[in-house]
Amino acid sequence: MRPTLLALGLALGLGIAGSTLAQATAPSQSPLTALTKDSGTPMPAEQKRVHFDHAELHIAVKPATQSIEASATLTFSALAPTDVLLVDLDRNLPVSAISVDGKVLTKGAWSNPEGRLRIPLPHAVAKGDKVVATIAYGGKPHVAKKAPWDGGFVWSHTKDGQPWVGSAVEGEGCDLFWPCIDQPDGKPDLVDLYVTVPKPLVAPGNGVLVGVSEQGNTRTYHWRAKHPTTYAISINVGPYQELKGEYHSRYGNTIPLHYWYLPGEEAQAKALFAEFPQLLDFFEAKIGPYPWGDEKMGVVETPYKGMEHQTINAYGNHYAKDGSGFDWLLQHEFAHEWFGNQMTNANWDDMWLHEGFATLMQPLYARWLDGDAMYYAWLHRLRMMIENEYPVVSGTPRTEEAVYDESRGGPGQDIYNKGALMLQTLHHLIGDQAFYASIRELVYGRPDPKPGNFTPQYRTSADYMRIVDRVTGKDYDWFFKVYLYQAALPKLDVQRRGDTLDLRWQAPQNLPFPMPVEVQVDGNVHTVAMEGGHGSLAVPAGALVTIDPHSVLLRDEPRITAFQQWMKQQRKAAKP
Numbered sequence: 001m002r003p004t005l006l007a008l009g010l011a012l013g014l015g016i017a018g019s020t021l022a023q024a025t026a027p028s029q030s031p032l033t034a035l036t037k038d039s040g041t042p043m044p045a046e047q048k049r050v051h052f053d054h055a056e057l058h059i060a061v062k063p064a065t066q067s068i069e070a071s072a073t074l075t076f077s078a079l080a081p082t083d084v085l086l087v088d089l090d091r092n093l094p095v096s097a098i099s100v101d102g103k104v105l106t107k108g109a110w111s112n113p114e115g116r117l118r119i120p121l122p123h124a125v126a127k128g129d130k131v132v133a134t135i136a137y138g139g140k141p142h143v144a145k146k147a148p149w150d151g152g153f154v155w156s157h158t159k160d161g162q163p164w165v166g167s168a169v170e171g172e173g174c175d176l177f178w179p180c181i182d183q184p185d186g187k188p189d190l191v192d193l194y195v196t197v198p199k200p201l202v203a204p205g206n207g208v209l210v211g212v213s214e215q216g217n218t219r220t221y222h223w224r225a226k227h228p229t230t231y232a233i234s235i236n237v238g239p240y241q242e243l244k245g246e247y248h249s250r251y252g253n254t255i256p257l258h259y260w261y262l263p264g265e266e267a268q269a270k271a272l273f274a275e276f277p278q279l280l281d282f283f284e285a286k287i288g289p290y291p292w293g294d295e296k297m298g299v300v301e302t303p304y305k306g307m308e309h310q311t312i313n314a315y316g317n318h319y320a321k322d323g324s325g326f327d328w329l330l331q332h333e334f335a336h337e338w339f340g341n342q343m344t345n346a347n348w349d350d351m352w353l354h355e356g357f358a359t360l361m362q363p364l365y366a367r368w369l370d371g372d373a374m375y376y377a378w379l380h381r382l383r384m385m386i387e388n389e390y391p392v393v394s395g396t397p398r399t400e401e402a403v404y405d406e407s408r409g410g411p412g413q414d415i416y417n418k419g420a421l422m423l424q425t426l427h428h429l430i431g432d433q434a435f436y437a438s439i440r441e442l443v444y445g446r447p448d449p450k451p452g453n454f455t456p457q458y459r460t461s462a463d464y465m466r467i468v469d470r471v472t473g474k475d476y477d478w479f480f481k482v483y484l485y486q487a488a489l490p491k492l493d494v495q496r497r498g499d500t501l502d503l504r505w506q507a508p509q510n511l512p513f514p515m516p517v518e519v520q521v522d523g524n525v526h527t528v529a530m531e532g533g534h535g536s537l538a539v540p541a542g543a544l545v546t547i548d549p550h551s552v553l554l555r556d557e558p559r560i561t562a563f564q565q566w567m568k569q570q571r572k573a574a575k576p
């Protein structure tokens with residue numbers, strides 16, 4: 001998630017519905033270090049020595065003081081001998097005590113100068129051995145000013161003044177509120193999350209609810225989640241009401257459905273909840289089994305727009321209507337259960353694997369529900385927003401923030417819009433069967449996913465290129481080398497000379513681009529093979545010619561560039 005406000009407004013053809021409920025406060029707070037502010041920064045060798053087995057997090061949320069009091073018991077297996085543990089944690093959450101394998105460390109034994117907590121181990125740990133560290137910490141977690149576009153806690157209130165709290169930390173990472181390995185591939189195998197809140201507040205969380213216990217004026221929710229994405233572990237607190245149901249999957253399993261919403265919105269909540277089974281129908285039919293069927297499909301209403309929190313998707317779209325007949329934000333975030341949570345980019349440089357696929361799911365769903373008009377209308381809106389300033393993939397490791405930051409050469413919104421339209425072109429090029437086969441391999445690591453026979457996958461762009469080659473039996477590197485690794489789009493030069501139509505691709509850097517082109521001549525569609533990037537077709541004089549009549553080719557189109565430039569000028573002129 002995290003499209004820009006502008007992109008969202010354009011995508012919907014609407015202004016952004018301002019939040020009347022969410023009045024997040026952003027008090028003056030200590031700045032984040034460069035390390036904390038970003039996710040996926042280079043890992044020191046010492047941090048790579050361990051595998052993250054288990055995180056047991058106890059987090060007491062105190063809305064009255066906008067603070068947390070927490071302890072984390074982290075279990076690691078040593079992949080190599082080590083005498084130190086390094087975990088990422090915002091230094092603005094001071095650590096009060098640490099014990100390792102039950103042995104209390106003396107104060108001052110650990111240090112956290114820049115957001116990476118260094119814990120010297122009282123004894124060296126051999127390869128294959130386990131080490132358990134318990135870290136007590138707390139304070140005021142970083143507050144987001146404009147979640148989810150920047151990350152942190154959102155301390156908000158419902159209309160009737162009750163606390164409404166959420167966390168969204170995709171850009172900055174898990175280290176904003178718990179000690180973690182702040183990397184896309186830093187997922188613990190298992191997380192037990194205990195969230196303590198003042199009564200009568202409710203704390204929906206990731207995975208399954210193991211139990212709720214009461215202590216005086218507070219209660220503690222115990223959630224357990226397998227392989228949660230690091231930034232998808234979330235805190236949600238509010239006076240929630242709950243809708244529950246069940247979905248009987250085509251794969252034979254039954255998936256619990258839960259929606260936590262604010263009181264007073266029952267009718268809208270029920271209407272949104274009624275979309276859940278249809279969403280599962282679509283994704284399970286087109287992509288494959290819901291990855292967390294033995295946990296739940298969970299959604300919680302949040303005081304910010306949305307985020308793909310695993311099995312507890314954040315929803316803050318205010319039940320907006322846009323004429324599509326479904327809630328696009330819910331559909332987008334839910335798509336991330338497959339593209340982001342089950343299949344996770346190995347490095348943020350490959351983030352289009354999350355956002356490109358997740359963005360394509362809205363037009364595909366629109367078509368699945370209502371046919372071609374919605375599908376093409378959606379694709380057209382995405383096309384208008386493609387910028388082509390920088391390549392979608394740089395080919396070198398990048399942090400999450402750098403991907404969004406165009407001043408640092410990041411592709412920004414192109415990971416969404418260009419990613420999605422590139423996939424639409426690929427879909428047409430390799431055909432329906434190969435396209436969905438490639439997605440299944442990418443997401444599940446096997447062609448025949450069924451509940452229980454797959455585990456989460458870390459993926460790179462190169463992985464997907466190899467998968468497409470394998471399922472098609474052909475070499476499509478030329479396709480990805482142009483669309484993913486070049487900023488500019490390929491241009492199709494069209495010349496009509498006498499009875500001949502000449503077509504020539506001009507790809508950036510003169511790269512090979514043998515993309516077939518459909519040409520409609522007086523109502524008949526011909527496919528020009530374009531071997532060597534060039535082809536021609538006999539066209540009778542006076543015949544009506546339409547290039548790419550089914551709009552499947554993502555290419556440079558002067559009319560769109562002209563529109564984008566005009567829009568820029570209009571915006572500039574409108575500024576006071």
Ligand SMILES: [Zn+2]
Nearest residue numbers: 001002355358
């Ligand atoms: Zn997204």
